Amino acid sequence: MERKQDSSSEGTLQASALLKSAMLKQSSKTCLNLYDHLTRVLIKVMDEQPQDVVDVIEDISRDVKRALFEDKQSILRDLPQTTAAELLAEQQRPLFSRPEDNEQEDELQQETPLPNVSEIAFYLEQAGVGLGREEMQRIFLALKQLVELQELLRCRLWGKILGTVSSYIVAEAECREGEEEEEQITDEAAEEEERETETQESDENEMDPLPQSTYKPPPVVPKEPIGTGTNKCVYYVCKEPGLPWVKLPSVSPAQIAVARQIRKFFTGKLDAPVNSYPPFPGNEANYLRAQIARISAGTQVSPQGFFQTGEEGGDEEDESPRDSYEVNSDFEGVPVNEMSESLSTWVHHGHHILPQGRCTWINMAVNSEDSNEEGDAEEKEESDEPEPEVGPPLLTPLSQDEEIFNTPPWTSKMSSTLTPQHAVAVLRSNLWPGAFAYACGKKFENIYVGWGLKYAGEGYSPPLPPQPQREYPSDQEITEALDPSLEEEQALKEVLEEQQVAQEELEDTDEEDEDDG
Structure with a gap:
């Protein structure tokens, strides 16, 4: 009889050990185990002692789990206080405000634009x-x-x-x-600024003038x-x-x-x-x-x-x-x-x-010619006058x-x-x-x-850049000459020496004539 009791007690101890080890196994999602959870649930039941514990045990278990994550909710990102749609709606609110009764009657009597x-x-x-x-x-x-x-x-x-x-x-x-007066004022201000910049540039270039371009826009x-x-x-x-x-x-x-x-x-x-x-x-x-x-x-x-x-x-x-x-x-x-x-x-x-x-x-030709000299270009004006569009x-x-x-x-x-x-x-x-x-x-x-774009056919090819302007005219005065050879330099040197000797002899003869006179 004693041997049977010992064997049964050993079996219960092994079963309880296996059960406890299973209850101590942590979850892969929440890192919690069943043993600690049941312990907290029982402690809460003993503290609160609610009626009909069997009926509310599920709610108590849910509350225990929720309480564990309350401290960790602070790490979550807060939602924005106001969204873009809410800001736009706040800006559009004045559109829906009703005017006063007197203003509304005036609007009904007047013609709306x-x-x-x-x-x-x-x-x-x-x-x-x-x-x-x-x-x-x-x-x-x-x-x-x-x-x-x-x-x-x-x-x-x-x-x-x-x-x-x-x-x-x-x-x-x-x-x-x-509105026309406002536009004219702004245009006059822009013209004055352009004149000031031109005068400043001319003053700066007086000391060291730069080469002038022949291009006329x-x-x-x-x-x-x-x-x-x-x-x-x-x-x-x-x-x-x-x-x-x-x-x-x-x-x-x-x-x-x-x-x-x-x-x-x-x-x-x-x-x-x-x-x-x-x-x-x-x-x-x-x-x-x-x-x-x-x-x-x-x-x-x-x-x-x-x-x-x-x-x-x-x-x-x-x-x-x-x-x-x-x-x-x-x-x-x-x-x-x-x-x-x-x-x-x-x-x-x-x-x-x-x-x-x-x-x-x-006619821009007339406007451009008014600024130039008059008198000599009357015949050219008639021949070069553009056709009106x-x-x-x-x-x-x-x-x-x-x-x-x-x-x-x-x-x-x-x-x-x-x-x-x-x-x-x-x-x-x-x-x-x-x-x-x-x-x-x-x-x-x-x-x-x-999209504000005109129909351009199947494909669009951007325009090519214009031909670059020539830097200077190619004349004989500007064209660079070839370097002379050694023989040409010696011959030129001899010619210069002969001219110098002849010049000196001519000056000596002129001085002798003056002394004789």
């Missing part, structure tokens, strides 16, 4: 283009804020130009009185005044609705000429430099303004008959009808099926930009546009063929991808949503 952006968004949605209802509503409130701050007479959504970092929302506004084509031509409208841009609007500078012919030769994506930073060849005269804000002028000149279209050219002053000058048009009050609209089938029912109401970079041509007249039908790279410049369609009575005519530009226009009855609108 903004079009019905909600209606435009509806028609653009029917055409399959646009920015979405939510973004269009935010843009509409941002345009309202712009009109109130700048006191604009007319403002509309021009479009959106995409960028690699951020995009530009572009608003087109009518020029106000006094071509005369600078002056920019068009504010309110005419390429500077007819003023443009404001912002990155997101609710962010500050920034007014773009006026565009110059030199900027348009270089913009036609380069292809650059926008970064979304107005002060970013434009690294290109030929070098662009300005930063990204100037390049953006030049592209907006080019896109507006080629894609601003309207139904035929909606606008009519101004009749006043048409016989006096040829330029006046090009720069003036007005809304035709007798316009009754063009059927949608005709506008979707024929490009003759659409016309350009944007001013065409000439190769000179202006909408109205200016002429573009298509205002309100030219789209059917007269030329193809580019065997591609039609425009594509027209109807928004829906299933319900043509409620459809709109849609026009898409193949020359500037992203430019669209719609027309329905007496209503139409233009919008651009794209």
Whole structure:
């Protein structure tokens, strides 16, 4: 009997040892063991003595495990307090603030300078283009804020130009009185700075003058005044609705000429430099303004008959009808099926930009010759006078546009063929991808949503650099002579000695004659 009891006790001791070793085995995930966990659970049960321990033992076990990791939670990375979306929403909050009752009544009585952006968004949605209802509503409130701050007479959504970092929302506004004076002041200040730098350089070069270059740069084509031509409208841009609007500078012919030769994506930073060849005269804000002028000149279209050219002053000058048009009050609209089938029912109401970079041509030969002397060059002026550049007249039908790279410049369609009575005519530009226009009855609108680049065909090859200028003319006085040989030097030395001896003899004979006299 004693042997049986000893053997059973030994078996229980071995089993308990195996069980304890299994309970002391640590977990590979939490580095805990079951023995210590059960010990903590039992200690908590003895301390708290809850009722119905069997029913809450799982919760107690979970609380014990959670308490072990509370001290280690401090090593985790804290979440950011505010995200970028929350910051943008905070900046957009003033857009949704309601004005006072008196101000709201005044706004209802006055004519608003903004079009019905909600209606435009509806028609653009029917055409399959646009920015979405939510973004269009935010843009509409941002345009309202712009009109109130700048006191604009007319403002509309021009479009959106995409960028690699951020995009530009572009608003087109009518020029106000006094903006021309501001531009002239800035131009005069720039000219004064140029004169000061020239005088400083001339003073520095007086002591040690440098060789003068014979190269004469071509005369600078002056920019068009504010309110005419390429500077007819003023443009404001912002990155997101609710962010500050920034007014773009006026565009110059030199900027348009270089913009036609380069292809650059926008970064979304107005002060970013434009690294290109030929070098662009300005930063990204100037390049953006030049592209907006080019896109507006080629894609601003309207139904035929909606606008009519101004009749006043048409016989006096040829330029006046090009720069003036007005809304035709007798316009009754063009059927949608005709506008979707024929490009003759659409016309350009944007001013065409000439190769000179202006909408109205200016004779630079006369300006350059005025600074030179007059009188001797009258005959040369008549012979060398350049031919004026002429573009298509205002309100030219789209059917007269030329193809580019065997591609039609425009594509027209109807928004829906299933319900043509409620459809709109849609026009898409193949020359500037992203430019669209719609027309329905007496209503139409233009919008651009794209990268701001013109269609360039299958591939693009940058222009070659010009030929370098010759450093100096090749004349006999400048051409380097060959070194003489030793025999030639000795012969020349003998000749010089003979001439010197003859000179001395001649001087001696002259002195003897004087003494005799």
